[in-house]
Amino acid sequence: MLNPSHLHRLFLYGSILLSQVLPLAAQAETPEEIACYNDVQGKVAWNQKGTRTWGEDNARNLCKGVVQRAKRISCFEAGILSHNNWSKAISDCAQTGGEAITAIVPGKQCIYNRGGYALTVQWYNPGLIVFNGGDADDYSKYSTPGTPFRTEKIALGQTSCTDAANRAAVVRIIGQGFLNEGITIAVGTSVGIGTGVLGAIACVGTAGVGCPAAVAGVSVATAGAISAVGLALPEVKEIAYIGVPGSTNYLDFSGTAWNVGISNKVPLSQTRNFAKESAQTVASSIKDFVTGGTPGPRSITFNNQAGYVAEMVVIYQIYKDFGNGTIIPIPVTKSSGQISLGFSKHIDIPVEIANLPISVFINGVGTTKNQILGATVPANFSGNRCFKSFGTIFNPQSSNCN
Structure with missing residues (x-):
């Protein structure tokens, strides 16, 4: 024992x-x-x-x-x-490839999504995004010898932030093939190596050779500082932005996946209110984006300007003769189907219908209130009537388009 x-x-x-x-x-x-x-x-x-x-x-x-x-x-x-x-x-080799290319500089950077798409945001430690020379706006000219510090997806109304002033961001809209087309960058918003301050984006070259003159003294990699043989960034056609958003303002994404807007005008000190912004800015940025062809001579259009999927249902009546003088109005239901942000759908209405009001409903998918609109259109209307949805899943709204 x-x-x-x-x-x-x-x-x-x-x-x-x-x-x-x-x-x-x-x-x-x-x-x-x-x-x-x-x-x-x-x-x-x-x-x-x-x-x-x-x-x-x-x-x-x-x-x-x-x-x-x-x-x-x-x-x-x-x-x-x-x-x-x-x-x-x-x-x-224990120390080779283990050194930090550039020290982390404390500071907040944020990317805010107020567009009708989901973003994949990758934050890279300083120096791990490398510009290899050529056209600085061509994202295929960038590579990386490492992996992202963090990767996250942000939907409409969400934010991705980092605590380093000199991390670089690579932002993708999955499934899109931009090649820098269909993207509008606001005046004063820099991208790529032009944002490479504090060593956030490295540049292959010595003493500025092959690098833009504006950054020759800031982020040029001297011999041996980085591996010139980096891996090309994957899915480069999906990249909507490479750069350093900065520690002063949010980097905002807006519009639709076919018409992306990028700007950095909102101060980081401002608390973002998506419900308020969506009604004012999200809808206005896409209000003119209409698909679905040309509406017919008697038609009702649904335009989705909302941060959610929605459907319009139209019900009109036609008279049916059952014989022996029995004529009864029978409802006919037509649907736009569930459509997403930025799309429109036209529903044609026959001339020969019962002289009874046409019912129009807009229903949200996954919204706090399922039925967003209940309206009527006179049976003898002519031309096109248009209804729209807007707002958020928490505050779904609708009205006439005009």
Whole structure:
């Protein structure tokens, strides 16, 4: 039987072991460390025989603390080629690709979505977005030797912020193929390398060679500062913005996926009120965007200017003769179908209908109030009548288009 002193010594010994193990288990891998491991395991040879199956601990040791995995892996491969000692190569390369390219500068930056689409926002640590020369407005000229610090999706009325003044943002509208077409950038709103202050966006070159003169003294990468062999940014056609929004104003996205507006006029000190802004600015930015062809000579149009999906239902009556002098009005129901922000749908109305008011309803999908509009149109109307929906899912509204 163990006496108390033995138990005490065992407890201390166990505590020491746990203190050595638990901190390691508690340290979660960074996205760049995970990406490095995936690029190494089964792909990079750890000896001159070409063996690519790694012991898991060895692969993770190689990638520990990495910021620029391409540089770390290249260093290791050069070591194997030189001396064929994987342990020495891991040790020699432990600091390569682990240095911060540029120190983080504290400061808030925010991107606000008041457009009729969802945004994917990726924030990159300073220096991990690299301009490779050429047309600074061509996003295919940018690459990265690393992975985003954070990625998030923001819908209508939502914000994505970061706590660093010199992180760069890559913003995508998924499924769209812009190539910088269909995007209106407000005067005074800079994009790309033109926003590369505080070293947020690096530029391949030395002393400004191949880099815009405006940033030659700010974010030019001197020899060896970054890996010139970066990975091209994926889905470049979906990119609507690359740059540094700045620590003064929000970077606002507005309009529709076919007519994107980008501006930075609203101060970060202002609290955003989406319900108020949507009624005033979201609807106004898309009110002239109409699809669905040309309305007929007697038609009712539904234009969705809202931050939600909606449907218009039209009910008119036609007379049906059942014989023996029995004529009864029978309702005919037509629907626009569920349409999203920026779309219009026309419903044609026959001339020969019952002389009874035509009912028009607009119903929101997922809104706090399902029926947004209930109106009537005279049976003998001519031309086109138009109704619109606007507002938010929390405050859905409707009215005549004019």
